[in-house]
Amino acid sequence: MKIGPEHKAASPLRRWAVPLSVAAGVAAVSVAAVSAFGATGQPKPRVADPARSGESRTSAPSPTPSTSRGSTSGGAKSESSPDAFTITNATTTPIAPGTVSKILSSCLGPDASKYHAVIAVRTPVVSDNSDGVVVAVDSADQYVQCASKGDKGSSQDSPPTFINNRLWGTGRSIEYFDSTREPAGKGQYLMLGAGHYTTDVAKVTVSYGNKPKEYPAVMAGGAFVYAATLRPDTPPGPHYAGPSPYIHAYDAAGKEIYDQMKDPQFTSEP
Incomplete structure (x- = not known):
């Protein structure tokens, strides 16, 4: 499934494993994140094909944890509850500048010289597809998000600046770029996401599932x-x-000025 910024609404997502808003030119398991910051119109997320092999590349999910629990049907064994989990590590480490340049070059090609990295970090665990992320911006304030694996970079968006132009809403302080949940060795997963915030935001945190603990974002x-x-x-x-x-x-x-669990973009039906 492919979408572009001109595509309009569909119903909100109910499960994390079902992706939203597949970026143009990306396979069905690669899902573009929704944005919710500062333009006109308020289209809602589009639902794409279910993720495969335990991997989900998706936008910020619909905050309905009670509807996303596994269930038992006909005596079959229930899926593991999505709310029965432990965050074992949420620490990132910086990527060396020389390596950042290589990541952007392989991710953006000849356009890499137009961008400067604002965040470049390694993730706390390595998945099959990534071990870090670089977010960069150009002189026109267009952001790109490149996944890293070693000194190589890639973008699931075509063009990479597609994250700036999708599913805009008015009066927002947070915009969502791409987010993923990928297997990372036996019995664990890498949760990774990025976005943009307005100047009135001083701190961004993330919580997971039904657990109240918030972890600081970079x-x-x-x-x-x-x-x-x-x-x-x-x-x-x-x-x-x-x-x-x-x-x-x-x-x-x-003062908390944005809580995704209360964001109508994710809680309201179309």
Whole structure:
């Protein structure tokens, strides 16, 4: 499934394992994130094909944890509950500048010289597809997000600046770029996402599923990145949905000014 910025609404997502808004030129398992910041019109997420092999490349999910639990039908064994999990590591480490240049070059080709990196970090665990992320911006304030594997980079968006032009809404302080949930070795997953925030935001955090703990996101240059290693508390089935990540934003006084779980873009039916 392919979409472009001109595509309009569909109903909100109900499970993390079902992707939204597939980016142009990307396979069905690669899903472009929705954005919710500062333009006109308020189209809702589009639903694409279910993710395969436990991998989900998706936008910020619909905050309905109670509807995303596994169920038992006809005596069959239930899937592992997406809310029965442990975050074992949420620490990122910087990527060396020389390596960042190589990542952007392989990700963006001849356009790489137009961009400067604002965030470049390694994730706490390595998945089959990535071990880090670089977010860069050009002189026109167009962002790109490149997944890294070693010193190589790639973008699931075509063009890479597609993240700036999809599913805009008015009066928003947070825009979502691409987010993923990928297997990362036996029994664990890499949760990774990025986005953009307005100048009234001083702190961005992320919580997972029904757990209240919030983990700080890496912030720089108007962009944020979060990454964590997640381990289900019980062995997951082949279609493990996993918990949803929820973004929170705070102003300089410490007041929460955005809570994704209360965002109508994700909680309202069309």
